[in-house]
Amino acid sequence: MFAHSKFHCLLLSLLLIAPTAPGAASGAGSAEPADLWRREHRLIDLHQHVGCTTQHLARAVRIMDAVGLGLVVNLSGGFVTPARDGGPSEFERNKTLADTLHPGRFLHYMSLDYSGWDDPGFSERAVEQIETGHRLGAAGLKEYKRLGLYLRDKAGNLIRPDDPKLDPVWKRCGDLGLPVSIHVADPKAFWLPYNERNERWKELKDHKSWWFGDTNKFPPWKDLLESLNRVIERHPKTTFVCVHFANNAEELEWVDAALDRHPNMMADLAARIPEIGRHDPRRVRRLFLKHQDRILFGTDFQVYNRLILGSSGNEPPPTDADAELFFAKHWRWLETRDRDWAHMTPIQGDWTISSIGLPPEVLRKIYFDNARKLLVRSLPPPTLRARRISQDLPLGQPVRNSLWELAEPVRIEQRATDGEVNPALGTSVRALWSERYLYLAFE
Ligand SMILES: [Zn+2]
Structure with missing residues (x-):
């Protein structure tokens, strides 16, 4: 946890479901997880x-x-x-x-x-x-x-x-x-x-x-x-x-x-x-x-x-x-x-x-x-939307609070400067905000 301007950023660990990589299923019609994977990506x-x-x-x-x-x-x-x-x-x-x-x-x-x-x-x-x-x-x-x-x-x-x-x-x-x-x-x-x-x-x-x-x-x-x-x-x-x-x-x-x-x-x-x-x-x-x-x-x-x-x-x-x-x-x-x-x-x-x-x-x-x-010059950067919450979350400890389910996760794995993509360094981020804090969570 550290202070940043008037917000406190809470860094915590969340378990998010990783997308399934496409399998080597044989035949065009039998690869359902792969279809989902493509759609998601x-x-x-x-x-x-x-x-x-x-x-x-x-x-x-x-x-x-x-x-x-x-x-x-x-x-x-x-x-x-x-x-x-x-x-x-x-x-x-x-x-x-x-x-x-x-x-x-x-x-x-x-x-x-x-x-x-x-x-x-x-x-x-x-x-x-x-x-x-x-x-x-x-x-x-x-x-x-x-x-x-x-x-x-x-x-x-x-x-x-x-x-x-x-x-x-x-x-x-x-x-x-x-x-x-x-x-x-x-x-x-x-x-x-x-x-x-x-x-x-x-x-x-x-x-x-x-x-x-x-x-x-x-x-x-x-x-x-x-x-x-x-x-x-x-x-x-x-x-x-x-x-x-x-x-x-x-x-x-x-x-x-x-x-x-x-x-x-x-x-x-x-x-x-x-x-x-x-x-x-x-x-x-x-x-x-x-x-x-x-x-x-x-x-x-x-x-x-x-x-x-x-x-x-x-x-x-x-x-x-x-x-x-x-x-x-x-x-x-x-x-x-x-x-x-x-x-x-x-x-x-x-x-x-x-x-x-x-x-x-x-x-x-x-x-x-x-x-x-x-195409990095032409693609919009990923947008992270912070969801409003009316009560504050306890700080300084890993939180597993259902409030986090309100926040849409955004996967970030590309450098904004040159477009280099590094999935191994990527992470999913969620954000919540209250009257007092901006909360960020990543994997
Ligand atoms: Zn052509």
Whole structure:
């Protein structure tokens, strides 16, 4: 017990029920304690695309609640360029609606408006966009696979990821602590002949614009990855979350070496468990254990007029129940050791995957701790509410008083300064107050 301003803080020990870590139960449907654990820990999906309308947001939240996601990063926050009539930008409209209807459930990334690319001063104006986004509450910058594949200058040349005109943008993101989620390239099969023997034919036949096999129009697959690596190397103070398992789920050694070489690089899992899960699960597991601080949970789940479960074609639209199964298969892959089962995005290919059964202390990093650290600038600190009591508690001795049950416990395990999460040093705190004292209790 010690005095602190006009309050006395009473330090005492309380027995609180520790959350159950997810078990390695086999099968998607049999892991009830794990379902509770996920729900309680409010998982973070770092990679979704949600249309910011009342209906789409409500549908997204219903599914989040059903599967145990606390927070979604909506990468499709949009441009911060003011509207033509001078009104709020697309980004502001999207963020305001989501924050008003569902406070605390979404963070939004901005993306860069490339109009005026060929005009003098583009880089300066692009940096201003980043500064505006930062001021408006963008949690990060999203770059789609436009670079090197779709975006062209006035002369018709593709704009490469490592174009020097973009360097000031990447640098400013680092200065401001805005992480960059960046997509370059795509599965290798998108560069192979366009016919029914292509292993991604089911997708390609419905999306001709995803095929990059025309060497007159598109650079080779590996050039794009190397171009991005040069950017990551030039900007060591900027964090790059390379989406879709570092844009190269097909080459685990490449991902391993790239993560080793670039401490400012991370990888999300979005829409690539069907690819990653094809490899020998023991090798994948070793890679996940080695880079457990650099891998982030993300799905590429999309909520627009139809749901998209990682990818889609012209098949009938998925239902909410299909979406729940899609998430359940993610848990099954990460948490169990099941072998050779049908993956979550059948259109991505006719093969089976094998689970990697990660231990609980690694799962929590991938599900939320790594994201909490990455997003610390944008996440609200935990709020502890002190409940009023009308009588004082005896001081200076361990107290087991039913009054404590009034106080909602708040788990604190993250450093506010840099977002570092240390569960072993974490504690649950409760607070009560009376006319004379503020009482704090922790485990
Ligand atoms: Zn995406």
